[in-house]
Amino acid sequence: MNAFDYSILSFFSGCVGRHPRFDHAVINLSSATLLTVSPVVAMCWLAWFKDGAETNDKNVGTRQTILSTLLVCSAALLLSRVIVKVFLPFRVRPLCDATSGLHFPAGTTDWQNWSSFPSDHAILFFTLTVGLFSISRLLGWIALLDTVFLICLPRLYLGIHYPTDVIAGAVIGVAAGFIARDKAVGICLAKWPLQWVERQPGLFYAVFFVFMYQMAVMFWDVRLLGSELARVLVKLLR
DSSP states (O other), rough: HHHHHHHHHHHHHHHHHTSSHHHHHHHHHOOOTTTHHEEEEEEEEEHHHHHHHSSOOOTHHHHHHHHHHHHHHHHHHHHHHHHOOOOOOOOOGGGOTTTTTTOOOOOOOOOOOOOOOSOOHHHHHHHHHHHHHHHHHHHHHHHIIIIIIIIHHHHHHTTOOHHHHHHHHHHHHHHHHHHHTHHHHOOOOHHHHHHHHHHHHHHHHHHHHHHHHHHTTTTTTHHHHHHHHHHHHHHHOO
């Protein structure tokens, strides 16, 4: 562990146990999607409908931004996972590192099989934050405060991530967000989905709802299914 990560995590570690109720509250907060990740996802829905339910000249730019942000964000998450899995060494999470001498509140999730670097939460929600900023400063600030104080900081306090994990995720997320907000990118990525919502709104919103739900749960079901399929494939190829 580098000195930068250790100095910050040792500060949080020194606070653990002083106020058990606070520790318990942070543990509950980290798994309470209704209070943490759901507000950012809900603001994407709010921005989608803020200029009316139908696609028109007034809201087409907003919807292009939302769609391009979601698609670029998904691509960034997938690419980062592939790079981590194939090219980068496995990074043990702070709460799983028995040699660090640091103490963290006892959580319920098994993190031993998931590499710490970079923070997927930071990638996802900093990307969405940049997208929301380009639509509404108010929504952007709310998303930023939520991302920093309710999503990222608790993950440091619980030892789920190193500070450099979050910083790297934030850099990737901000970069992805600026790519997504480019007008040419937005037009290119949103062209087919906007045609789809015009032709088959029921089917589009059914798929859109499932996709946004998966965003809220960090594609956890998809990850587990993908991991199981990969294990089966490896066994078959041996």
